[in-house]
Amino acid sequence: EDVQGRADPRNLAINKVGICDIRHPVSIAQRVGGHQSTVATFGMYVNLPHEFKGTHMSRFVEILNAHEHQITLESFKAMLGEMTERLESDNGHIEMTFPYFIDKYAPITGEKGVMDYEVSFIGDRIGDRIDMHVEVKVPVTTLCPCSKDISDYGAHNQRSLVTIRVKAHEFFWAEELIDIAESEASCELFGILKRIDEKAVTERAYENPKFVEDVVRDIATRLNEDDRFRSYRVESENFESIHNHSAYAMIERDKDQPNG
Amino acid sequence: EDVQGRADPRNLAINKVGICDIRHPVSIAQRVGGHQSTVATFGMYVNLPHEFKGTHMSRFVEILNAHEHQITLESFKAMLGEMTERLESDNGHIEMTFPYFIDKYAPITGEKGVMDYEVSFIGDRIGDRIDMHVEVKVPVTTLCPCSKDISDYGAHNQRSLVTIRVKAHEFFWAEELIDIAESEASCELFGILKRIDEKAVTERAYENPKFVEDVVRDIATRLNEDDRFRSYRVESENFESIHNHSAYAMIERDKDQPNG
Amino acid sequence: EDVQGRADPRNLAINKVGICDIRHPVSIAQRVGGHQSTVATFGMYVNLPHEFKGTHMSRFVEILNAHEHQITLESFKAMLGEMTERLESDNGHIEMTFPYFIDKYAPITGEKGVMDYEVSFIGDRIGDRIDMHVEVKVPVTTLCPCSKDISDYGAHNQRSLVTIRVKAHEFFWAEELIDIAESEASCELFGILKRIDEKAVTERAYENPKFVEDVVRDIATRLNEDDRFRSYRVESENFESIHNHSAYAMIERDKDQPNG
């Protein structure tokens, strides 16, 4: 007899039950074509109606094993559907987070380097509806407008981490969100820079000072202009080079809500 | 002239702007009386109306410096009010997270040890309303009912981390939430155990097997019975001793919502 | 003119200079044949003689980019040689750490799962000599002999992390170290276990209690018997299920030292 299948007398449904902190090799479709091999950390959950004592944890792992190759937004949705059915649940939630690599070319010499980002696919199935979110974490340079304005020379700048999470019903590439983040910072980062490239990025940042508030506003403006993105949250955390703490700003919007 | 004070043409309000990852010594009132010195990490944010270019980051730090001693739930509310006023904002949000120590006595020998927990105070001011949340992270033992049931001897068990976050309008101690988490696990943890104590906790866990689902349901039952707690979220993450991943469950409820 | 190439008047050589915390996709040769794609974090360093002001940071990244595919212990040594030559140094040091996945089969049902480990290659070039270290971090189950001995039933057990670092001049597979760690714990972990498998691992751990001291001694005994391993360090950290702290033990030995 199966302990998990026993009736439960407490009359309490569970919102989410499943497994987390599980790593798996995956292959992700790229905008430039082909697939990229990387390693993802998964969380996989379903709801549990009040009448069941427990879920079947090993089934989550079986579903993960069956889908390990070539994950796309489409196959990710299929995994979400399969999970809720095999676990006999109404609702399901899968999150996968992975480092993602993009070839970038130094601005002057064109030398090829590699930049790493953190990308997440987040899927929610609530009854028959599936909501897909994509999140990107994009490291950038920010240069302080106040410091530039008041100083006779120089301006403090630092690495910042921009996080964009969007919900969309139409297809888009995670690379599109990365492009937006990089183009709205003081400057983007590169894997490799020769001396003449370093001059270019130093001057570009100095010409383009932005507060943490400016970064999230300029990104939000871009997301407002694209109807595919139905809701979003934009954050920037600036690891201040003059303090041992961070400056932070966040804008969120749901276009499908009244006043949204 | 102050760059942050300039008018902003983008017509975009910012939901949260401020500082984070800032550490500060604090002193916390204890249920047993007196205060306890510890170290907190703060996040402090306000909203920024669309017409302002930037907030004044240094004011957040000034408010933090002015309140460093003997933080209680009351003085924490006062800091929240002061912050929104000095930053000329409608809404404000402060989070502080700190290790918190409680003397515990071994179950048989009574030897005194110390247990450490992670506690957070989270305050939201939205216009004239202030909502206070308290969160505790409580490490416990869980022992698997299925493993006990099917095995001729033994049962796998492990350390688990229970997280409880509640909203309340009436006063309560973080220690009350810790008590609930510890009493509803298979067994609580101790800083020090002699041999005869180790026998007691081993047997107590074996007599009291609980799935991750049981832990969150039994804690939710306790929170349902206490009218001071108006909303809650209960999570448990079990660091499975037979897998390299975790089992997880979560229940949340808002009693003040229709059907809540 | 190149600032880094200037003469330096301080007369101080630098032991290690280079880049760290850089992620790169890699492909690793497997004992079962073929290669596995994963993501590595690198640290790459050389010494800097006292007469030079600075090293050339971009060259490290160029070397990394040139070697991104199919890293073996052999190609790793080649990268080490190329780095010290291009940086015009006597000594060089490269560390790469990556999650590594191995298919494992549940002990009774034989169901196929995946286990993840953390593996590091560490290479030192000192003049003409190259020393290669391999480190594996292997999660296992440990079950407490004292708890079993004194209790009428049950025994506390938990996930533990075994770390083995060895130096060898002859070839060996990281998988061999993982095998040793798993076979000398109370029980090994699995990605997936059905009910009948869970019975098997529960009972195996109960039949095989080990203190943290036993785990490192039994692994050291195995490493002592294999002449390929010239020096080693064995650690185990047990995330005690009855405490909020860890038990830890370590044995290290250099067979090539007098009395080693």
Place this chain on the structure above:
Amino acid sequence: EDVQGRADPRNLAINKVGICDIRHPVSIAQRVGGHQSTVATFGMYVNLPHEFKGTHMSRFVEILNAHEHQITLESFKAMLGEMTERLESDNGHIEMTFPYFIDKYAPITGEKGVMDYEVSFIGDRIGDRIDMHVEVKVPVTTLCPCSKDISDYGAHNQRSLVTIRVKAHEFFWAEELIDIAESEASCELFGILKRIDEKAVTERAYENPKFVEDVVRDIATRLNEDDRFRSYRVESENFESIHNHSAYAMIERDKDQPNG
């Protein structure tokens, strides 16, 4: 009968056995006078001769509990002696790491802020000899000389983390090491800065460009001049604002070795 006390047939001594990842409130003597309350994470270990099966883990915690108040370098040495005696060992090792707060005054306005550092005390007892190490982790600003030199305006800068570990037989304050790190960076950090202070630190960093190699050399020069410091290791990790990786340099020296 005590399982840990049994004879062990494997004939293998253990280099270090004990407990780690244990947090405890502590009180640390300050250079400005008085004590500061903070929270430390401890590792406590002894050697175990080959003839004993196990150590007595609960005694480590008892020793920690007996020493929780007002830890100085002197009382830390006493704890080390007490531990090796109570555990009947020849050698012992204790590490404690804690956030440490220092009041700092903004360079122009003099406004008082607080800076946080990470400090470690590390004690080794080997037979009758006790070696004490102190380590400080000091966040600073570094500004790139190459970027300044080649650019028409601006220069990339960032937060860097300087780590200094020294061995000394004579008394000194951790604050002395912090002073050295801060004075040899491009600029030090502050908890609070008003606009006129921000101008001062921006210009000071621009006037004072330093490679990661310069930072460790200039600190090593200072440590070489002070005979109290018998050995040291100086590291700097620069979280580059133009890359997503770090630049790193390290110098170490033991003055008491031949050629040291």
